């Protein structure tokens with residue numbers, strides 16, 4: 001009986017996972033400008049119809065399409081990694097370039113959300129903590145046209161791709177990549193804006209990182225902390241979100257935790273930005289006045 005029930009559950013959940021894969025495959029065909037194999041394409045279209053999202057997919061702008069596809073691709077790859085290595089401790093230890101690039105493309109959306117929240121300025125000096133493959137650092141440069149970005153990250157497999165990406169974007173004079181952990185990083189010139197994605201930064205490090213970043217901010221500079229989006233009252237969604245955060249080596253930091261942490265670290269004007277987006281994250285701000 002247990003076997004039958006488990007197979008039934010596996011089937012139901014697999015349908016969702018496979019449908020999600022179909023949506024992303026369809027988005028990627030659009031991205032590549034290809035129809036794909038006619039027989040497979042017909043079935044992809046059928047799944048998309050059954051989900052009722054065909055019009056949404058067809059109406060997506062190119063940039064948004066890339067973000068959705070990359071976001072799902074990265075998390076599907078992380079899910080497979082979890083299956084392959086269930087005993088591995090939580091850490092951002094991915095070497096798969098497809099996963100790393102996908103995560104970078106997905107995180108580019110943060111630059112837009114920061115600008116839409118009225119933060120940042122055209123010529124800001126920006127600190128990008130956990131810069132990975134540089135997807136967000138490049139997006140910051142495009143969003144704030146005279147800005148410069150320092151990207152800090154200790155993970156060499158990602159930094160190697162970041163160097164390629166920055167060069168391909170022609171941004172070598174505006175993006176500096178530093179192989180370091182944020183808690184050990186120093187920079188005498190200071191920053192107007194800093195980004196800390198707490199869901200990728202280990203919990204024992206967060207308080208030290210908040211203090212370190214405060215000391216790196218220029219007067220009037222602002223830190224934006226990316227905090228976990230509590231998945232409402234759905235316990236399964238919340239458990240799954242937290243599982244992948246912990247396995248990526250990050251902290252499950254709620255907006256309330258972030259507000260408290262910023263207060264402890266001596267930030268001023270500590271507040272949460274009202275969430276006006278679908279992306280599963282929240283922004284909490286702290287500034288340095290003098």
Ligand SMILES: C[S@@+](CC[C@H](N)C(=O)[O-])C[C@H]1O[C@@H](n2cnc3c(N)ncnc32)[C@H](O)[C@@H]1O
Nearest residue numbers: 104107130131132133134135136155181182200
């Ligand atoms: C998901 S990636 C960020 C993706 C990135 N925004 C991009 O555009 O590719 C998270 C990164 O945080 C980095 N990280 C983890 N702990 C860190 C720390 N203590 N200091 C700086 N970076 C850290 C990881 O190595 C990883 O590359």
